[in-house]
Amino acid sequence: MLEKRTPIGIGEAVSKVMKYKQTGIVEHVSINESYGRYLAEELVATNHVPPFDKAPYDGFAIRSIDTKEASLSNPVEFEVIDHIGAGLVSLKKLGPFQVIRIMTGAQMPEGSDAVVMLELAQTSERDGKQYMSIKRSYNSGDNVSFCGEDAREGDVLVPKGTFINPGIQAMLATFGYAQVPVARKPVVGLFATGTELLEVGDPLEPGKIRNSNSHMIMAQIERAGAEVQFLGKLPDELETCYEAISKCIPHVDMLLTTGGVSVGDFDLLPDIYKKLDAEVLFNKVAMRPGSVTTVAQVNGKLLFGLSGNPSACYVGFELFTRPIIRTMLFSDKPHLRKEKAILQTNFPKANPFARFVRSALSVENGRLVVEPSGMDKSNIVMSLAGANAFIILPGGTRGFHSGEEVDVLLLEDTLGSVWPW
Amino acid sequence: MLEKRTPIGIGEAVSKVMKYKQTGIVEHVSINESYGRYLAEELVATNHVPPFDKAPYDGFAIRSIDTKEASLSNPVEFEVIDHIGAGLVSLKKLGPFQVIRIMTGAQMPEGSDAVVMLELAQTSERDGKQYMSIKRSYNSGDNVSFCGEDAREGDVLVPKGTFINPGIQAMLATFGYAQVPVARKPVVGLFATGTELLEVGDPLEPGKIRNSNSHMIMAQIERAGAEVQFLGKLPDELETCYEAISKCIPHVDMLLTTGGVSVGDFDLLPDIYKKLDAEVLFNKVAMRPGSVTTVAQVNGKLLFGLSGNPSACYVGFELFTRPIIRTMLFSDKPHLRKEKAILQTNFPKANPFARFVRSALSVENGRLVVEPSGMDKSNIVMSLAGANAFIILPGGTRGFHSGEEVDVLLLEDTLGSVWPW
Structure with a gap:
């Protein structure tokens, strides 16, 4: 009964697992649901940013050439010939000593090449016409955000596998990604073993403790970016276990069990792996805690046999299961x-x-x-x-x-x- | 139209906002849904941990007194009188030179005071009886996890306001929190302004850009731990705006608007605040970006007027709105x-x-x-x-x-x- 196991190094164990990594699957979700997911494709600029020359401030669009003589002692006056809000485009073209009142973000009108900030202009009205005057000169391009200065159409702005944060949400909106290509969350099947464990809602009994591993590992699975499918407790009987496990394997991307892997008399998992005809990649790792972590594969699908001990379970998941999940989320840096x-x-x-x-x-x-x-x-x-x-x-x-x-x-x-x- | 605004310092602005902070509301969710939420009450140990003296390893529960003479040259033999798995309790009591085979986590049987690790014991069988022998002595308490050594009943283990991570999930399960007291997510109403903005799904048009702020701020609201209620775009007309805003205020914990706060000719918000009879706490802050951030309150409910500029909007939210949200999540450190x-x-x-x-x-x-x-x-x-x-x-x-x-x-x-x- 007391099988002798040969521990392998952590590096070797990780590479054995990573041999069975899978690429992720792309799914499209509404931009309203994409925060917190992982990009499954590169985020590409679908237009120049800004898409046109625009004013970064409220003020007046001017011809810089008209300001050359302006100074503190020599204010220069301009006629305000139009007034455009953000999102509107003036149909007028600036002539000499004409300006157009322009709002933050509005497109520069034809003929203009600089913007005077509102605070620096003195406005007045005469005979129903509006005027403004300034006391300094401007160069062409002053206070203009140029078309494409932030990004050029076709630029790859964010690599795939990136976690979508609020800033990336803004970029997705800017470039019209109403539907966002995100990594489908890998589905991780989870069986608990240990019929001796009490459920969370149960009162304590002599000799027994509550099952904390399942709840911990479910949160770890979520934190890694996957979806958990909790399949309940494995029964203590080999044939029933085998049935339960082989039935669920086709429906999950990987299967986790907690407990049942120690070299203890009541540990079932080795027999189940045998019956499944699974290849055990390793069943002992030279590490603490988690030395009894067992990983097997059957038809390329990974079966993670984590320890029933909470700390060992926790470590085993983060070292061996997390990189498989993150790879399916298109990360090229899937390890901790x-x-x-x-x-x-x-x-x-x-x-x-x-x-x-x-x-x-x-x-x-x-x-x-x-x-x-x-x-x-x-x-x-x-x-x-x-x-x-x-x-x-x-x-x-x-x-x-x-x-x-x-x-x-x-x-x-x-x-x-x-x-x- | 060009109102003169007096900027106040950031510290002053933050304290003006924090005067209107509210405490959070407790709600109970299943432990299966508590990961990622914030604890609304202290997590208290509802029993000793471990709840009984237990074996931290697979092995044999012994009376240490019987091992005093054991050494490499003088192995001492014991009779194995019972065999207990984790979660079971032996009904037998150890007599001299008797041991009980015990599994990791199992309760120490009566009369035992130490555990011999399985690997250090030599087992044998004679006349249908099982024996083990060891070659070293043990002290009372060796390899025993004592009742209450990790936590005592009544201990406060995690303060309220703590983000629930996988480890806390494990603790909640250990202490029988099938229903977890978490902070109800504050509901943040969100109006966008800027009729000039295109929607994410719209093709670009001359002079126009897509509305990125709403999607960014929705993600920021989620990241802060609140729930967003997107109320759409505010119309450009004062009376309709007023109707829309005053109707939604009773249904949200705070209200956000993006845009419409600059000292620009088309900015509506100041008039709306007036019509709502809201007290404007400030409408200019000595900071960049975000200087036009405006915060008002009406009947103690906060109205955040964030800039329409993405960066200013982003900063304004994190500095002023986030601490209000985190306070409602029971954090005593709600600021960045x-x-x-x-x-x-x-x-x-x-x-x-x-x-x-x-x-x-x-x-x-x-x-x-x-x-x-x-x-x-x-x-x-x-x-x-x-x-x-x-x-x-x-x-x-x-x-x-x-x-x-x-x-x-x-x-x-x-x-x-x-x-x-």
């Missing part, structure tokens, strides 16, 4: 983003294996600083709450001291890193 | 989070007024570094796309150089800062 930070506390424990410590990353005087978010026992749910990063402590190290620089992986991030870190 | 970063480029422009520069913040060798995300013209939609921060350039400064330290405000953040920065 890696940065450097200063450790703010001693971590005296030696690390025979690479260790991922759930940590609270913050900023002090412009520097990333980090400390474990709880006591680092692998069964402590508490340490997950404040965690927005992992500290990576490489295997074979003897512990770390406050003030030392360590590698950290960012959990609340949409940019990512390439592999290897 | 402020940090220090190293400028990576020259910013030669002098700043007569405080300037908020849309910027791309990143990390280099553990240090926050920042640069403007586009040319900083206030009418450039482009610079908003890569922006995840503002650089604050204080008024009265003469420009900044690459390598200098600047203050930055984080846009993609759920923690926030207190005021004043």
Whole structure:
């Protein structure tokens, strides 16, 4: 019963998983629903920006040549021959010493080549005509936003795989993307194991704890950008498990199970993989926590067997499942983003294996600083709450001291890193 | 028509707005829908964690006193009298030199006080009985997770106003929060002005551009944690505007308009405020962009008149509206989070007024570094796309150089800062 497993390195484990990555699928959603999704195609400028020469300020469109003599002691006066609002186009053409009142964003009228800001002009009225005068000279192009100065038609402005933030929403609108090509959210099937676990709504019973893993991992799946399909608890009986799993595989992009992978007497998953004729890519990784993380594939579809231990489950998902999800969201940096930070506390424990410590990353005087978010026992749910990063402590190290620089992986991030870190 | 406005300082403007902040409203949602919401009450431990003494590893529950003589040269043998899985409780009590096979997470059986890890025990069978032997001694408490060592019943584990991340989801499940008290999302009514603007789906026309502000601000509202109620475009006629606005006010927590606040000839909003009998808190702020941001209140409900210029609109929302929303999400740090970063480029422009520069913040060798995300013209939609921060350039400064330290405000953040920065 006690199978001997050979641990493989994390890098090797990640590449074994990434061999089965899939490209994403494009779907179109209304721009009103695209915030928070990932672009499935490049955002291309469909016109010049601005699409015409325009006024960046409220003021008067002028012929700069007429202002050459203007100075504090020699104000020059102009006749205001028209008045255009943003979105309107004047049909008049400026002649010498004529100006047109123009609003922010309005198209420059014919003959004009500069804009005088409203505040710098003195206006007056005589005989039913309007005039303005200025006390300085202007050069051609002063206060003009030129056609195409911000973007040229055909420019690629945002690469695919980018998280759509409010600014990108503005750009999508600017370029007429009423329907936005976004990555379809990968569907992640989720089975919990552990008939011994209580449900969230259940009162506590002697010896039992509530199932926290399922709710945690559902949130991790959502945070990664995928959609979860919770399939319930796997029964404790092999044949029924096999039926349940093989039935759902065609309907999901990948399948997650939590628990049932330890080398314990009641762990079913290895037998299920065998019965499914799945290829086990690995069932032990040289890391803590999460060493029993198991990944298998059947007809190219990945089955992630995460540990039943909350911390191990959490780490296993972020290291192995997240990059598969982000790849399907068209990211070319699908792995957790890696940065450097200063450790703010001693971590005296030696690390025979690479260790991922759930940590609270913050900023002090412009520097990333980090400390474990709880006591680092692998069964402590508490340490997950404040965690927005992992500290990576490489295997074979003897512990770390406050003030030392360590590698950290960012959990609340949409940019990512390439592999290897 | 050309009303003279007196600009007030940013700090004064923020406090004028914050005088009208409201506390949030608690609603209960299923734990399956609570990820990404904000806790409206403290998360309190409803039981000890662990709720009983338990085994953190697979192995054998022992009486440590029986192991005192064990050593490499003197293995000590024990009889295995029971076998318990996680979630089960043994009814047997350990006598001298008896052990119980125990699974990770299972409750310690009566009489036991330490756990031997499975890998360190030698098992055997004789006459239908099971035995194990060990070659080292144990102290009472070795490898035991004690009841309450992670949390005590009644402990406040997470303060209200906290963004619910996957780890907090796990804690909510652990403590039986099947229904989670979250902050009801504030409802933000949104009117666009500017009849000259084209809709996203419209083809371009001479002199016209598409309405990008509405889509941008809708995403900002969502990012801040509120719900947007888009009320369409305000008509150009005062009486109809007044009707539309006064009708919607009772149904929203605050009202946003974009455009119509400049000192331009076609700007309606000041007249509408007058007709509504609203108190204008300010209509000019000593800042760039966004100086024409106007905030009014009527019967304590805030009306945000944001600029029609995309960048000014963006900044005005983040500085003035966001803290009101986050306060309603029970945050005690509702303002944009402020940090220090190293400028990576020259910013030669002098700043007569405080300037908020849309910027791309990143990390280099553990240090926050920042640069403007586009040319900083206030009418450039482009610079908003890569922006995840503002650089604050204080008024009265003469420009900044690459390598200098600047203050930055984080846009993609759920923690926030207190005021004043």
